Amino acid sequence: MIHTETPPETTLPRWQPEPEDPRTRTGAWAFAIAGHALLFTLYFPASSPPPPKPTVYATPVPLANVPRQSPPPPTKPPETKPQEATVRIPVPEPPTPAPPEPIERTTVPLQTTFELVPTDDLVNLPTEPPPEPPTEILRVTGDVRAPVPLDQPEPRYTELARRHRVEGLVILDATLDAEGRVTDVQVMRGLPMGLEQEAVTAVRRWRYSPATLHGVPVPVRITVTVTYRLQ
Numbered sequence: 001m002i003h004t005e006t007p008p009e010t011t012l013p014r015w016q017p018e019p020e021d022p023r024t025r026t027g028a029w030a031f032a033i034a035g036h037a038l039l040f041t042l043y044f045p046a047s048s049p050p051p052p053k054p055t056v057y058a059t060p061v062p063l064a065n066v067p068r069q070s071p072p073p074p075t076k077p078p079e080t081k082p083q084e085a086t087v088r089i090p091v092p093e094p095p096t097p098a099p100p101e102p103i104e105r106t107t108v109p110l111q112t113t114f115e116l117v118p119t120d121d122l123v124n125l126p127t128e129p130p131p132e133p134p135t136e137i138l139r140v141t142g143d144v145r146a147p148v149p150l151d152q153p154e155p156r157y158t159e160l161a162r163r164h165r166v167e168g169l170v171i172l173d174a175t176l177d178a179e180g181r182v183t184d185v186q187v188m189r190g191l192p193m194g195l196e197q198e199a200v201t202a203v204r205r206w207r208y209s210p211a212t213l214h215g216v217p218v219p220v221r222i223t224v225t226v227t228y229r230l231q
Helices: 022-043 159-163 195-204
Strands: 148-151 168-176 182-189 207-209 211-213 216-218 220-228
Touching (some): 182 195, 195 220
Antiparallel strands (some): 148 207, 168 182, 168 220, 211 216
16 A cells, blocks of 8 residues: 655745836836837838949059150141232323414315317228237137037047057147137157057147137147047
């Protein structure tokens, strides 16, 4: 049989609150406000402050190592051409001519005498004879009008010259009288095989209207060219 012993009851003294000190209450309130402010700062952080500005340090550089900037070349002023000075030379005015001295004019009286001639005597007055034609033979130059051909028979082409096919020119110097007839023929350039003789024979038969000098027929000398050409 087990016996349990009940320990004797211990009677503790009852706690009695101490009377509060007013200074203690004020410190507790200050501590509580500071704690709330700390919690508010931790949970609601303020906007981050701007980053600090960089600090610029100026390092002195010796002047000997600084490259000197060469001054710009001097600009030349634009060249201006010297203007030529215009010198005006005064032109002297011509002197005023002196008035001419009056010239004494002498007049000579003219005496004109008219004599009446009967008209019957005018019929018997001699008339001037026509001028005689020059006797020398002229060339067609200046006032001499050339003769005009009236009849010109063609020269004959000889059979011998035709067989040998001779071609060329025959140049003749022909003299015409005051009636336009050929009186003389001289050969200045000829051709062989009878062509020269045939040309002279044909030109001697030519007839012209005469050459004239101031309307008067005159003998002249002309150059005639005969051309021989095979067809």
